[in-house]
Amino acid sequence: MALRRVLRSSLGFRRYSTHFGYETVSENEKGQRVGEVFSNVAEYYDLMNDAMSGGIHRVWKDYFVNKMSPRSDTRLLDVAGGTGDIAFRCLRHMKNSALPDEHQSGEIIVCDINAEMLKVGEKRAKQDGLELKWVQGNAEELPFPENSFDVYSIAYGIRNVTRIQKALEEAFRVLKVGGRFMCLEFSDVQNPIINDVYDWYSFNIIPVTGKLLSGDWKSYQYLVESIRQFPKADDFKNMIEEAGFQEVHYEKLMFGVSAIHSGFKLK
Amino acid sequence: MYYRPIGVLEEPVIESKPAYDGHIQTTKFQKFLLGMGSGILALTNPKRGDMVALMGESTGECSLKYMQSCMSNDPTGRRILADQPRINSATVDLDELAKLPEGTLGHEYIRFLNENGIHPDDRLPVEFVDDPSLAYVMTRYREIHDLVHLLCGMPTNMLGEVVVKVVEGLQTRLPMCVLGGLGGPIRLGPKHRNIYFTTHFPFAVQTGLKAKSFFNVYFEEEWETDLEELRNRLNIPKIPQTPKLKNVHKT
Numbered sequence: 001m002a003l004r005r006v007l008r009s010s011l012g013f014r015r016y017s018t019h020f021g022y023e024t025v026s027e028n029e030k031g032q033r034v035g036e037v038f039s040n041v042a043e044y045y046d047l048m049n050d051a052m053s054g055g056i057h058r059v060w061k062d063y064f065v066n067k068m069s070p071r072s073d074t075r076l077l078d079v080a081g082g083t084g085d086i087a088f089r090c091l092r093h094m095k096n097s098a099l100p101d102e103h104q105s106g107e108i109i110v111c112d113i114n115a116e117m118l119k120v121g122e123k124r125a126k127q128d129g130l131e132l133k134w135v136q137g138n139a140e141e142l143p144f145p146e147n148s149f150d151v152y153s154i155a156y157g158i159r160n161v162t163r164i165q166k167a168l169e170e171a172f173r174v175l176k177v178g179g180r181f182m183c184l185e186f187s188d189v190q191n192p193i194i195n196d197v198y199d200w201y202s203f204n205i206i207p208v209t210g211k212l213l214s215g216d217w218k219s220y221q222y223l224v225e226s227i228r229q230f231p232k233a234d235d236f237k238n239m240i241e242e243a244g245f246q247e248v249h250y251e252k253l254m255f256g257v258s259a260i261h262s263g264f265k266l267k
Numbered sequence: 268m269y270y271r272p273i274g275v276l277e278e279p280v281i282e283s284k285p286a287y288d289g290h291i292q293t294t295k296f297q298k299f300l301l302g303m304g305s306g307i308l309a310l311t312n313p314k315r316g317d318m319v320a321l322m323g324e325s326t327g328e329c330s331l332k333y334m335q336s337c338m339s340n341d342p343t344g345r346r347i348l349a350d351q352p353r354i355n356s357a358t359v360d361l362d363e364l365a366k367l368p369e370g371t372l373g374h375e376y377i378r379f380l381n382e383n384g385i386h387p388d389d390r391l392p393v394e395f396v397d398d399p400s401l402a403y404v405m406t407r408y409r410e411i412h413d414l415v416h417l418l419c420g421m422p423t424n425m426l427g428e429v430v431v432k433v434v435e436g437l438q439t440r441l442p443m444c445v446l447g448g449l450g451g452p453i454r455l456g457p458k459h460r461n462i463y464f465t466t467h468f469p470f471a472v473q474t475g476l477k478a479k480s481f482f483n484v485y486f487e488e489e490w491e492t493d494l495e496e497l498r499n500r501l502n503i504p505k506i507p508q509t510p511k512l513k514n515v516h517k518t
Binding site for chain 1: 291294296297300301304305308317318321394
């Protein structure tokens, strides 16, 4: 692993190659292979999330939306929002926090690069009778004009983006001045004992569960590897600041298994 | 290095390159978990053919070695191990087989496939067996499974599958087959269980013990052989009739 990193940076490969889990692949390939992963897992995505995290992902997402506190007039863009977990929570929050007779001028748009994931989300929305907009698009090149949203959220999606910095710059572009960037993502566990247990669980249990429940080992192997490849919380904070955001903070959840990063576009 | 050691719970390094196309490397502990999980899921939900397949792969190492040694002790078996023939739509001309005279293995095989709505390409590839030659034995087991059904005259409903599992269990010693044969009858309704225990189970045991190993049959060379003649040659006893029953659990 370390040897690969040294080779990559010394030979100037850093600019042209990226990682797909622990494999080094070309940038084009990563996009395609991530696409395959999510087309395969779309149907079982929600079930697997529950099985792998013992349901804790729901707590994290509730906390995330609470922190975001969208109002009835918030224009929210939820990127990589596929099956709609964040969007549904935001909609409920907005409805609950609206004053009686208040006109709902807010809007939630769910954007995802993968059509299969969006389909699952749309189906869920219909079942629950919720109204949202579903747009297929790439986080690195959003199909929206600049300065159009109050909040940009991305939950468990940014680690799958090929060029993370580009996605951050796009987030900056589409947000209005005063807008907020919020990201919920897996992060690094600092405590060595907990980290050992977490690693053991990730490498032994998760791909096995994936194979048993959805018949797909490789996608879940990719999942646990991609988590380890993602920048640490501090490094990610720096990347967000580099994109132009200010007042960037992060909060770790459950010893660092997940983390919420938040930043504001003030200029 | 594919995995790194994690405290004392993780086994040390495994090979960094997959042994064959589609090979997924796993530690013994993971194979154990996969074996347990797939066993439970296969029993509670027999429609999950992939779980039956997974159980075979994760628990079958010793049995595959036994099968390989059986094949090595037989001249035809040795040829099969060397040639590694495959049975799928790319290697076998299904249309040509259908044209063969009635009563031949090839013709009856195609009829069997059509009657039961199955296709040789439905077989899942082997993923978790680490040794490539054992992986071939497992592949061969899967690809001749339908032919074993045909030779034993058993349909592909739950009753027929359990009988074939018993036969295969006795011939291969695969834990998946043995457990399938023991656990499968639990899922049969009372009428079918009755039929199973009166005629079909004794037939299965006799076939498993007396018949020649199906792994030493070069099926690709026997398409034009008369089916009854082949059955006699392999010492398969008289096949009991499976009555057409309503609501027989279809796999």
